[in-house]
Amino acid sequence: MPPSKKHSSGASGVSGSGISKQKAKAKLIDLASLVKEGATSSAPTKMKAKASSAVFSLIKAKYQKGDRTGENSGAIYHRGRPRFGQNDKYKALLEKLLLTERLRWNDELKLYTARVYTATQARRLLAAAKTLDGGDKDLPEDIDESVFEEATAAHVTLFPITVHEGPTSQSQEMLAASGMTYPFKDGLKSRGFAFNNTVNDVAGVNLWLAPVEDIDKEELVSLFEEYGFEVEEFDGTKDGVNDE
DSSP, rough: OOOOOOOOOTTTTTOOOHHOOOOOOOOOOGGGGGGOOOOOOOOOOOOOOOOOOOOOEEEEOOOOTTTTTSEEEEEEEEEEEEEOOOHHHHHHHHHHTSTTTTEEETTTTTEEEEEOOOOHHHHHHHEEEEEETTHHHHHHHHHHGGGGGTTTEEEOOOOOOOOTTTTTOOEEEEEEEESSSSSGHHHHTTTTTTEEEEEEEEEEEEEEEGGGGGGOOHHHHHHHHHHTTTEEOOOOOOSSOOOO
16 A cells, blocks of 8 residues: 655644644734824815805906006996806806907906996896806995996987998988997897998098888887987988988
8 A cells, every 4th residue: 555645744844724823913004103293184185166255346447558547448347257166157147248248257356357338237237147146145236336437428329311322322311320339239230230431421430321221220229228328319410421
């Protein structure tokens, strides 16, 4: 018979099962023992949502250079912002009331800015901003109308005029709009008006003209007045601007 196998005891003379039982306890270090006195934690923390307040103000613009530096320019600007996280809603609401203007972010002020023309328009902007979350708590109850006392007059003039060599290459009865019309230029274009700076050989008159029969004058007047513009109407022209 072959000799029976004996279990090897190894160099230590201890069986395998004996090794696992007698294995030394792991040596572990306590991280707290490594902290230096006065040290602060640099572990990332969860960012909390900012709770910045909504802002609304009206500012008189001043000339920044030239002989009139520091004087009021006649323009009034809105400065404002919503509470954190509502920028898109804010822009969508207010830009509907800004006519051709757009809100521009001022990185130095951390505010949106845009020109406004009348107290009526500014009041509408404030009302819109207050519909957003927190706006009714943060924003003023009403605007300060005194800021508009030195503002450029929001005045529009309307009158009929016979234009020589008009769009039909002959004398034509047109409705003219002049004054502070720039804020409404998109609306005037969409209603069929075209801008002219020379009319009936008079240069520099700067008139928006459209065929009288194509324009709902009452609707146009309502548009101007909705934004607080003063509308003055005349029955016609003189001093060589038309031939009557």
